[in-house]
Amino acid sequence: MSYKIGLVGKPSVGKSTFFNAATMNDVPEGAYPFTTIDPSMGEAYVRVDCAAPEFDHTCTPNHGYCTDGVRFVPTKLVDVAGLVPGAHEGKGLGNQFLTDLNEADVLVHVVDFTGETDLEGEPTEDHDPREDIDFLEDELDMWYLDILEKGIERYRSGYHGEDKAIEDDLAEQMSAFKINADEIKQVVLALDLELDPDTWDDADKEALAREIRIRTKPMLIAANKMDTEAAQDNWETVTEDPAYEHLTFVPVSAHAEKALKNGNEQGVLDYRPGDEDFEVTADLPEEKAAGLEQIREFVTDFGGTGVQQALETALFEELGAIAVFPGARKPQEDGTFLQDCFVLPDGSTAEDFAYFLHTDIGDGFLHAHDVRTERQIGADTELDHRDVVEITTTN
Numbered sequence: 001m002s003y004k005i006g007l008v009g010k011p012s013v014g015k016s017t018f019f020n021a022a023t024m025n026d027v028p029e030g031a032y033p034f035t036t037i038d039p040s041m042g043e044a045y046v047r048v049d050c051a052a053p054e055f056d057h058t059c060t061p062n063h064g065y066c067t068d069g070v071r072f073v074p075t076k077l078v079d080v081a082g083l084v085p086g087a088h089e090g091k092g093l094g095n096q097f098l099t100d101l102n103e104a105d106v107l108v109h110v111v112d113f114t115g116e117t118d119l120e121g122e123p124t125e126d127h128d129p130r131e132d133i134d135f136l137e138d139e140l141d142m143w144y145l146d147i148l149e150k151g152i153e154r155y156r157s158g159y160h161g162e163d164k165a166i167e168d169d170l171a172e173q174m175s176a177f178k179i180n181a182d183e184i185k186q187v188v189l190a191l192d193l194e195l196d197p198d199t200w201d202d203a204d205k206e207a208l209a210r211e212i213r214i215r216t217k218p219m220l221i222a223a224n225k226m227d228t229e230a231a232q233d234n235w236e237t238v239t240e241d242p243a244y245e246h247l248t249f250v251p252v253s254a255h256a257e258k259a260l261k262n263g264n265e266q267g268v269l270d271y272r273p274g275d276e277d278f279e280v281t282a283d284l285p286e287e288k289a290a291g292l293e294q295i296r297e298f299v300t301d302f303g304g305t306g307v308q309q310a311l312e313t314a315l316f317e318e319l320g321a322i323a324v325f326p327g328a329r330k331p332q333e334d335g336t337f338l339q340d341c342f343v344l345p346d347g348s349t350a351e352d353f354a355y356f357l358h359t360d361i362g363d364g365f366l367h368a369h370d371v372r373t374e375r376q377i378g379a380d381t382e383l384d385h386r387d388v389v390e391i392t393t394t395n
């Protein structure tokens, strides 16, 4: 299993530019709506401080790479078509888009902070980025509401048995959102509602749809195009608005990330993705050098281009995933060391990790060791981010 991060947002906000910057793909980008129609999936990376230096050895990653103690662990990134108001009723590329989104475990909502594109992605002036945040949340909520209502109909039809509980029908209808009956029951009760849809009014159903959406599709806001003055002007207004306090914002310049990665590939500069600075290693024409100095000002001010930061915050904070290294204290006989680093759900235990590695390892689980402390840990012990775990099996 590998996590999927989905890029969402209205047209022309820079989803494809972000995708290309993160994955070094080359999907079309354009200053016109619906440049992207078919979704693209690519491999991006999230940074994890490598555990190898703590053991005075060098790691040999099977996947991704490691530079100066920072491990770049692969994760899937999906770029989809822009979402416009009314998508849940099929507007724009509508339902197809929502189906593509279903597969994402966590969303990065790319918002054009310049205010220079309207809700349809067409050029405009003084558009408030907060409208984009509201509209996208509403649109997702309506989509969830449609599915919730289908679940209620299913319950009322009694088709699946008279004594079946509402949460069972809802869970079946919402199976794509990876939420089970028990979790649905908890959401219903947390909202002070009864486990009987006949007692729910429209506002109750909306609240329920929204709460299920929030729990099943964690989301982060990537404030994009922050390399422009217009976007920087909007930053404080939006992020300091108490109505948006519950959201996490990451300032991003997808353009800057792309420029730096391209420069790195061309061998004219040294840049490690996510870093707050870079080194120019070639003699460049004046214009290009000046452009890079502007980018330098941006990355030093904002602590990076924001592309890595957005992906990592989405995965490790919004979704709460953890990275775990299977391993031992010393390299194997063939010299390999800490070859893998896996991203697992929050709350994973030593036994879950064993099953994640292989069914046989799970079935034969005897005990595990925290390689750092050399302490034995039981099957039910919850693992922490960056744990190094050795598993002993009966076979």
Ligand SMILES: Nc1nc2c(ncn2[C@@H]2O[C@H](COP(=O)(O)OP(=O)(O)OP(=O)(O)O)[C@@H](O)[C@H]2O)c(=O)[nH]1
Binding pocket: 009, 010, 011, 012, 013, 014, 015, 016, 017, 018, 028, 029, 030, 031, 032, 033, 034, 035, 036, 037, 080, 081, 082, 083, 121, 224, 225, 226, 227, 228, 252, 253, 254, 255, 256
């Ligand atoms: N200044 C600035 N412009 C950007 C940035 N990222 C993207 N853009 C521009 O925004 C426009 C739209 O970019 P795309 O990546 O095609 O946007 P999209 O969200 O994929 O659009 P659709 O596929 O139509 O939904 C292009 O002109 C990009 O060059 C950025 O970080 N800074």
Ligand SMILES: [Mg+2]
Binding pocket: 015, 016, 017, 028, 029, 035, 036, 080, 081, 082
């Ligand atoms: Mg696109």
